[in-house]
Amino acid sequence: MxxxxxxxxxxxxxxxxxxxxxxxxxxxxxxxxxxxxxxxxxxxxxxxxxxxxxxxxxxxxxxxxxxxxxxxxxxxxxxxxxxxxxxxxxxxxxxxxxxxxxxxxxxxxxxxxxxxxxxxxxxxxxxxxxxxxxxxxxMIYEMDDEWLQRIAFTASRENEDITLAVMEAAHLMGREKLLEKGFKLSSCVVAHPRIESKVFAGIVVSKPRMNSQMPRIRQNARVLVLADALEPEAFSDDVRTDEAFSRKERLREEFYVMLEHLIHLNVGLIVTEGAVDPHAEEVLADAGVIVAAEVAKEELNKVSEYTGARQIKRSGLKKSPEEIEALLGLCAEVVDDEALSRIRISGGQGIPFATILVGAATDEVVEERERICKDAASAVQAAIHGGFxxxxxxxxxxxxxxxxxxxxxxxxxxxxxxxxxxxxxxxxxxxxxxxxxxxxxxxxxxxxxxxxxxxxxxxxxxxxxxxxxxxxxxxxxxxxxxxxxxxxxxxxxxxxxxxxxxxxxxxxxxxx
Structure with missing residues (x-):
């Protein structure tokens, strides 16, 4: 044994x-x-x-x-x-x-x-x-419940300015949006050194205008959201025949006509998921259109929701001007914020959004303040979902x-x-x-x-x-x-x- x-x-x-x-x-x-x-x-x-x-x-x-x-x-x-x-x-x-x-x-x-x-x-x-x-x-049922502010204050390491900013943004977004599956209030936090910390009623696209010749500000701008590249349709160069050359030129001509339609529709902002053709960039700059290229899908969705624009593919630009017009969004102002090196959009006709701008004196400090602000935003949203x-x-x-x-x-x-x-x-x-x-x-x-x-x-x-x-x-x-x-x-x-x-x-x- x-x-x-x-x-x-x-x-x-x-x-x-x-x-x-x-x-x-x-x-x-x-x-x-x-x-x-x-x-x-x-x-x-x-x-x-x-x-x-x-x-x-x-x-x-x-x-x-x-x-x-x-x-x-x-x-x-x-x-x-x-x-x-x-x-x-x-x-x-x-x-x-x-x-x-x-x-x-x-x-x-x-x-x-x-x-x-x-x-x-x-x-x-x-x-x-x-x-x-x-x-x-x-449980918390009302946005003005005092416990929300206490939760934000605790999660923000007792930073009063961050607490107030998070609460203001939460009120701007509204309870229904905060309860929406997939939405995160923390995604509204944008940090940058040497900017004033504040809440901005609108959205920020993490790209500047493509070209300094494009206007820095547009008022009452129509918005096109392109979930694609703004380029002529791709065509294989493998076969170099007169017919192939002719077809390539025809596609390019069609593309230029699409650009003219956008200009005549008075589009003020174009946000694309892909790249932009150099000639298109030049034409649009001359026409006073602001373009933000290679924007992340998540931000593309945000621009669509905020401005009321419907996302389209490149092939959608072949529609008639009247059909394209129905797909455009609208905003009160587009600004290329040089301090942020990003585009700010305000006064969208779609779903309300808020952006929490977080600033600090140095890169190291602003990075930590961004993390703290995101924690506070997440805590407030979690409390609305499940109480405390x-x-x-x-x-x-x-x-x-x-x-x-x-x-x-x-x-x-x-x-x-x-x-x-x-x-x-x-x-x-x-x-x-x-x-x-x-x-x-x-x-x-x-x-x-x-x-x-x-x-x-x-x-x-x-x-x-x-x-x-x-x-x-x-x-x-x-x-x-x-x-x-x-x-x-x-x-x-x-x-x-x-x-x-x-x-x-x-x-x-x-x-x-």
């Missing part, structure tokens, strides 16, 4: 070695962003081989630019990227929760709990926690208590995996308290006791005074989608890491 136990332990050694190595790699990554969490979080300086510097406390920026080689660590980076792509904020919380779940899962495995039971328990515990989090959400919960780690601590009660209803060894979720949910507040310079163990026990006594989910630690305080009363709240997605994603990647039994180096691809 002893021999069999010894054999079992030997079989487990490769797995435990892999799991411990993965857990350590994950912890190292989390430690890089942990000091940035909370109101007292500090910045991280990133330096590359050219001594170029980025100073930030944005979790996804730190993780994305860190030199990371370990495969499990890269999985954690993907957690942050997924969090950023989905809700635009909460990347540090997602990273800490993922690391905590792996760490607590490892502890249970080292106690002798089968890893499959730990995994199942984590999955059950995470699902239960997400349900409880949803139940605790406070108490911040500062308070709601996670309250849910940890719920999960612990749920653990008592779970049969078998899966309950140890549920315990891992309960322990991991305490990590955000623990880190916030530590970053504020207080003893996490002492403060968390005080909060736990008072939360239980008052049956509250909003009690946390005032990071200025180190006392238990109501986060709702202090205005410290977070959007539910940010918190929920962080927990969901963290649970998924933690399970994926715990499932890894062995790490095997792949052979290199043959070099020919």
């Amino acid at each position: 002893p021999d069999k136990v010894h054999l079992h332990q030997d079989e487990e050694k490769p797995f435990l070695s892999a799991l411990q190595a993965n857990a350590q790699a994950v912890k190292s990554v989390a430690q890089a962003v942990a000091p940035t969490l909370g109101p007292k979080g500090l910045d991280t300086m990133l330096v590359n081989s050219k001594n170029e510097v980025v100073v930030t406390n944005d979790g996804v920026t730190i993780l994305d630019r860190m030199a990371i080689n370990h495969p499990a660590a890269k999985m954690i980076v993907n957690v942050a990227k997924a969090q950023q792509a989905e809700v635009g904020d909460g990347t540090t919380t997602a990273t800490l929760l993922a690391s905590a779940l792996v760490d607590e899962g490892l502890k249970q495995v080292l106690r002798g709990v089968p890893v499959t039971k730990v995994i199942t328990g984590i999955q059950r515990g995470t699902r239960f926690a997400l349900i409880k989090m949803q139940e605790r959400a406070r 919960v108490p911040g500062g780690g308070a709601v996670e601590l309250a849910i940890a208590r719920d999960v612990e009660h749920f653990r008592n209803t779970v049969q078998g060894m899966e309950r140890f995996g549920v315990s891992a979720v309960s322990e991991a949910l305490q990590r955000p507040m623990s880190q916030v308290v530590a970053n504020a310079g207080f003893n996490p163990l002492e403060k968390i026990e005080a909060v736990k006791a008072l939360q239980l006594k008052r049956q509250s989910d909003s009690l946390g630690i005032d990071c200025d005074r180190g006392i238990v305080a109501d986060m709702i009363e202090m205005g410290v709240v977070d959007p539910l989608p940010v918190k929920a997605h962080a927990l969901k994603t963290a649970g998924e990647v933690a399970v994926a890491i715990l499932r890894i039994h062995t790490i095997v180096q792949m052979k290199e691809d043959p070099v020919f």
Whole structure:
């Protein structure tokens, strides 16, 4: 019998070695962003081989630019990227929760709990926690709800100018647009050094006018949006015959006629997805038409929506002038902003849009202000979608208590995996308290006791005074989608890491 136990332990050694190595790699990554969490979080300086510097406390920026080689660590980076792509904020919380779940899962495995039971328990515990989090959400139904401004203020690192700009832009866009699937308020942020920070009722195209001979400003401009190149139709030069030459000339003549139609229709702005024929550029410049070429598809869509223009292909220019006229959009003003090196469009007849212009003294500072502004915009939009919960780690601590009660209803060894979720949910507040310079163990026990006594989910630690305080009363709240997605994603990647039994180096691809 002893021999069999010894054999079992030997079989487990490769797995435990892999799991411990993965857990350590994950912890190292989390430690890089942990000091940035909370109101007292500090910045991280990133330096590359050219001594170029980025100073930030944005979790996804730190993780994305860190030199990371370990495969499990890269999985954690993907957690942050997924969090950023989905809700635009909460990347540090997602990273800490993922690391905590792996760490607590490892502890249970080292106690002798089968890893499959730990995994199942984590999955059950995470699902239960997400349900409880949803139940605790406070919904927002009106754009003038004061909690929106509090959420923006917290997400903007208490930058009042950014908070006001984000709120103004949100009101200009309207609730219906903010709830629209696929639209991101953060995409309205445009940053540039040495410009005045303000909200612009309109859109910005990230291209200047093609030619300095084109007018810088056009009033009451008709807008053509071309999801194509503004060039004559392509024709193969492979066959050099008189017939081929004649056809090529005919296509060019047709193209010139199309240009004349556009000029006669008094088109003031042409935005194209592709390139522009040099002759067309010259003709349009002479006619006083502003042209922005090779514009990204996303921006092309924005111009269409804002001005009311319908996108057309090059073949659509063959339509009659009357038919083309019906496809044109309209705006009050087009300006080639030389400070931005971009075109600004205002007074569109389509769907209202707003642009948040963010400025600063240097490139390094403006880059960080852009990230902060995008976080605030994402947080406001997330709160409109799903409401908010108490911040500062308070709601996670309250849910940890719920999960612990749920653990008592779970049969078998899966309950140890549920315990891992309960322990991991305490990590955000623990880190916030530590970053504020207080003893996490002492403060968390005080909060736990008072939360239980008052049956509250909003009690946390005032990071200025180190006392238990109501986060709702202090205005410290977070959007539910940010918190929920962080927990969901963290649970998924933690399970994926715990499932890894062995790490095997792949052979290199043959070099020919």
